[in-house]
Amino acid sequence: MIQLDRVTYTYPHAKLPSLYDISLKISESSFLAVVGPNGSGKSTLCALVAGFIPHHFHGTLQGQVIIDGRDTAATPLSKLVTPQVGFVFQNPFNQLSGAKLTVREEIAFGLENLGVPRSEMSQRVDRVLELFGLTELVHRSPYELSGGEMQRVALASVFVMEPRVLVLDEPTAQLDPWGTRQVFEAIRTLVQNKRVTVIMIEDKSEWIAAFADRLIALHEGRLVLDGSPRTVLTSSHLDEIGVGVSRYTQAARSTQSAGGWPRDLELPATLDQAVAGFKRARKFYEHLG
Amino acid sequence: MPVTLFAPKLSYAFFLPRTSPLHKFHPLTKLVAALCIVLIGFLASWPHLPLLLFVFLILPLAAWGQLFRDVGRATLTVILPFVLSISLVQGFFYPGATHVIFSIGPFALKEEGLLFAYRTLGKISVLAGAGLLLMFSTHPADLMLALVQRGFPNALAYIVMTAIQLLPHMQAKATAIANAQRARGLETDANFWRRSRALLALVGPLVFSALIDVNERALALEARAFSAPCSKTSLKELHDSRGQVLARWAMLILLMVFIAWQIWEL
Numbered sequence: 378m379i380q381l382d383r384v385t386y387t388y389p390h391a392k393l394p395s396l397y398d399i400s401l402k403i404s405e406s407s408f409l410a411v412v413g414p415n416g417s418g419k420s421t422l423c424a425l426v427a428g429f430i431p432h433h434f435h436g437t438l439q440g441q442v443i444i445d446g447r448d449t450a451a452t453p454l455s456k457l458v459t460p461q462v463g464f465v466f467q468n469p470f471n472q473l474s475g476a477k478l479t480v481r482e483e484i485a486f487g488l489e490n491l492g493v494p495r496s497e498m499s500q501r502v503d504r505v506l507e508l509f510g511l512t513e514l515v516h517r518s519p520y521e522l523s524g525g526e527m528q529r530v531a532l533a534s535v536f537v538m539e540p541r542v543l544v545l546d547e548p549t550a551q552l553d554p555w556g557t558r559q560v561f562e563a564i565r566t567l568v569q570n571k572r573v574t575v576i577m578i579e580d581k582s583e584w585i586a587a588f589a590d591r592l593i594a595l596h597e598g599r600l601v602l603d604g605s606p607r608t609v610l611t612s613s614h615l616d617e618i619g620v621g622v623s624r625y626t627q628a629a630r631s632t633q634s635a636g637g638w639p640r641d642l643e644l645p646a647t648l649d650q651a652v653a654g655f656k657r658a659r660k661f662y663e664h665l666g
Numbered sequence: 667m668p669v670t671l672f673a674p675k676l677s678y679a680f681f682l683p684r685t686s687p688l689h690k691f692h693p694l695t696k697l698v699a700a701l702c703i704v705l706i707g708f709l710a711s712w713p714h715l716p717l718l719l720f721v722f723l724i725l726p727l728a729a730w731g732q733l734f735r736d737v738g739r740a741t742l743t744v745i746l747p748f749v750l751s752i753s754l755v756q757g758f759f760y761p762g763a764t765h766v767i768f769s770i771g772p773f774a775l776k777e778e779g780l781l782f783a784y785r786t787l788g789k790i791s792v793l794a795g796a797g798l799l800l801m802f803s804t805h806p807a808d809l810m811l812a813l814v815q816r817g818f819p820n821a822l823a824y825i826v827m828t829a830i831q832l833l834p835h836m837q838a839k840a841t842a843i844a845n846a847q848r849a850r851g852l853e854t855d856a857n858f859w860r861r862s863r864a865l866l867a868l869v870g871p872l873v874f875s876a877l878i879d880v881n882e883r884a885l886a887l888e889a890r891a892f893s894a895p896c897s898k899t900s901l902k903e904l905h906d907s908r909g910q911v912l913a914r915w916a917m918l919i920l921l922m923v924f925i926a927w928q929i930w931e932l
Contacts, residue, residue, distance in 0.1 A: 455894050464889040472886035475828035485901035490891040
């Protein structure tokens, strides 16, 4: 379990805190998504959970971050990332080691650094290659892949180190819908089959709604919304903090204000939810004649 | 910015893959051999030894490694510019030379100078030939791995490998920036001053983006346990043999004996 206890953090030389009085409990084997406008503290939250704050970025930290009973500030970084917390960045290009010439070796890089024996390393790499659908690419150069493939290699090379928690900072920002689907499906497998806890910054609301268990919204360093993706994504507060709502929500909202949306039904955040809602509404009116 | 835009086909330094026995040798064996050949060539007092080493050792080894044409051509490319300059400069102006071959006006071509030029060129061919043969036949990653396994600092090996891999990307990025700026009207192929100004506009974005990348790269390396305080292992296995270990020691002893002989002869 991950627990943030009244955390306030200010970067060095910054006047205002980037995170302000955040308390949050994230249960094991769950998929938490984070939304918020630029500068709302999303990346700071991720850096905090990974231990980059306070170990890499200094500044002033108040409150505690506790992962599986250990205070991150009191645990050396080499025991946090990656044995415990895996971190995947927005740009896959920058997180490839740069020192490996094939996908297979690239994925093994972290295990080599941890001193894992060769036979075990080889087995673990093969398992992860299969899990992320990368078996065909093993002999390719990691730099000669498409964006989606490269991001899956980046994910695989962090996941192979078997962290209990995965922190992902907009991993699909540079991907097309096909690449985005590949990444989301890989993550769902990890949460459901491998009992990994995932924290992911993501702006693609339709994908969050379809895959995440829980969604929080940050605004100016404060936690402003917390709930199921559908509840948060259809909240009217979302507009106030500058995060756009999906077209499905917009369509249903107009219908609602005209009195056409079922009263007991939450607004939809995905296409499926919207279709279900509109079907119910149509049935109701057909019934009325 | 889509990542795939600047992912050029990479060539890993100078490595040329072949199916020769030379390619299969342990990198250290090849490194020690190259080192011995170069040092013997440089320290020999007999003036013909460097050239003989090149013709009767390096070139046959290159042929064995299916690299005869590559090594031959590359070595020529390296030494040709020297041939003319060294022969002329040393031939005419070698200090203390007396044996004149022929003279043009006040300038005289002298035998001692030509001999010196011949020896220097021999040494350069040995250095270039042995070095190129090593680089052509050995994958840089294998060489670095072999060195790290013998106590070479891991961080340094990492820097060498990333430089080999990332330089082509930096080049591609520079081209992309230059194209982008040309598209917005910056003149990049006018006279010298115009071009220098264009260079400045290119260097700025290139250096700044590289610096921003460095921070993220450092964190990413941390996330891959790069600084974990334990001894590292390797997925890749280098094939070594008792014969090769013996050969390496034999070559080093030969080198020592040769150096001792050269010193004794002085």
